Amino acid sequence: MENPSEKVKQGVPLWAQVMIWTGLLGLLVILGIGLVRAQQGTVQRGDRIPGDLMLTLYQEYEYNGQSQVSLGELHGKVVLINFWASWCKPCEQEAAELQQAWEYYQPTGEVVFLGVDYVDTEPDARIYLKKFNITYPNGPDLGTRFAQRFRIKGVPETYIIDRRGVVQYVKVGPFRSVEEIQMVIDRILAQP
Amino acid sequence: MRRGLFPILLLTLLVILLWSPIRSVSAQGGTPTDDEVNRIARQLYCPVCENTPLDVCPTEACRQWRELIRQMLAEGKSEAEIKQYFVEHYGARVLSEPPRQGFNWIVYLAPPLLILSGVILLFRTLRGWVRPSDVDEEEIQELSDDPLVRKLEEDLRKRGS
Numbered sequence: 256m257e258n259p260s261e262k263v264k265q266g267v268p269l270w271a272q273v274m275i276w277t278g279l280l281g282l283l284v285i286l287g288i289g290l291v292r293a294q295q296g297t298v299q300r301g302d303r304i305p306g307d308l309m310l311t312l313y314q315e316y317e318y319n320g321q322s323q324v325s326l327g328e329l330h331g332k333v334v335l336i337n338f339w340a341s342w343c344k345p346c347e348q349e350a351a352e353l354q355q356a357w358e359y360y361q362p363t364g365e366v367v368f369l370g371v372d373y374v375d376t377e378p379d380a381r382i383y384l385k386k387f388n389i390t391y392p393n394g395p396d397l398g399t400r401f402a403q404r405f406r407i408k409g410v411p412e413t414y415i416i417d418r419r420g421v422v423q424y425v426k427v428g429p430f431r432s433v434e435e436i437q438m439v440i441d442r443i444l445a446q447p
Numbered sequence: 448m449r450r451g452l453f454p455i456l457l458l459t460l461l462v463i464l465l466w467s468p469i470r471s472v473s474a475q476g477g478t479p480t481d482d483e484v485n486r487i488a489r490q491l492y493c494p495v496c497e498n499t500p501l502d503v504c505p506t507e508a509c510r511q512w513r514e515l516i517r518q519m520l521a522e523g524k525s526e527a528e529i530k531q532y533f534v535e536h537y538g539a540r541v542l543s544e545p546p547r548q549g550f551n552w553i554v555y556l557a558p559p560l561l562i563l564s565g566v567i568l569l570f571r572t573l574r575g576w577v578r579p580s581d582v583d584e585e586e587i588q589e590l591s592d593d594p595l596v597r598k599l600e601e602d603l604r605k606r607g608s
Binding site (some may be wrong): 271274275282285340341342373374375376378379393395397398401403409 | 491494495497506507508512514515518520534535536537540553557560561564
């Protein structure tokens with residue numbers, strides 16, 4: 256006689272089980288990657304910055320006669336990248352200091368300053384740049400590509416990259432003085 | 448000559464008087480209202496805050512972005528053009544609805560697929576619950592043929608009556 260319990264046994268087909276588990280696993284992987292990314296901090300000292308990042312400058316600015324700067328073409332120079340925004344009050348605390356430091360290093364040609372305007376509106380950004388008489392190359396972070404690559408957590412944040420394209424200094428928050436900026440840059444310039 | 452000048456002056460004055468309100472109305476109409484701005488702003492999210500639609504975001508940055516929307520509307524930009532500008536400048540994450548492309552499809556496909564899988568699973572499980580009573584008829588028949596069971600049922604009926 257056939258066992259009735261075997262007769263009524265109705266399971267989910269194997270193909271459906273495979274699909275469900277694959278789907279769930281996929282979602283877990285995506286969630287995991289998202290969590291890991293969210294917990295990752297900013298780029299750290301020793302991280303190499305790829306040269307493919309390109310900054311389109313505001314109309315009033317240029318670098319070597321060009322309206323765009325790629326990090327790749329700055330290899331061989333010490334590069335200070337400052338993330339800022341016109342709506343950011345702490346950014347104002349360091350704006351004058353950064354400009355002073357730029358005026359100090361610009362004649363040497365060994366250091367390049369780049370201002371990356373993070374999620375800002377152009378009219379307000381122009382007012383900000385004019386207010387602080389900022390002359391070093393500045394441009395909007397279109398599509399937040401720079402911010403994503405540097406994994407910034409807010410503004411202001413400043414990254415100083417050595418001649419080999421390696422991050423040597425990370426500053427979260429505003430610089431307090433010109434001397435603070437100069438001390439860091441001079442140390443990186445002194446490296447072989 | 449003076450007689451001829453008076454009607455001309457009167458006519459000029461009349462034209463100026465009639466023209467001024469029209470001009471002021473058209474200028475007023477050119478400034479987008481808060482409702483018009485917010486209609487677009489609620490479709491966008493603040494790029495620097497966590498999950499805050501632009502129309503209700505209280506930060507200075509959001510105020511600037513709402514003003515930018517107002518300015519672009521005043522310039523005659525369409526809703527699609529404004530949204531495109533925001534995507535180009537701040538990334539696709541500012542959109543309340545991610546564009547239907549690439550990896551974003553997961554957002555649109557995963558929920559209905561999961562719900563569908565759940566419905567199928569529930570349907571199959573419920574069918575499984577109902578089945579035993581249908582398929583056990585043979586066994587029930589066998590049991591009812593048993594004299595002992597028949598006597599037991601008879602006794603129970605007597606007690607019930």
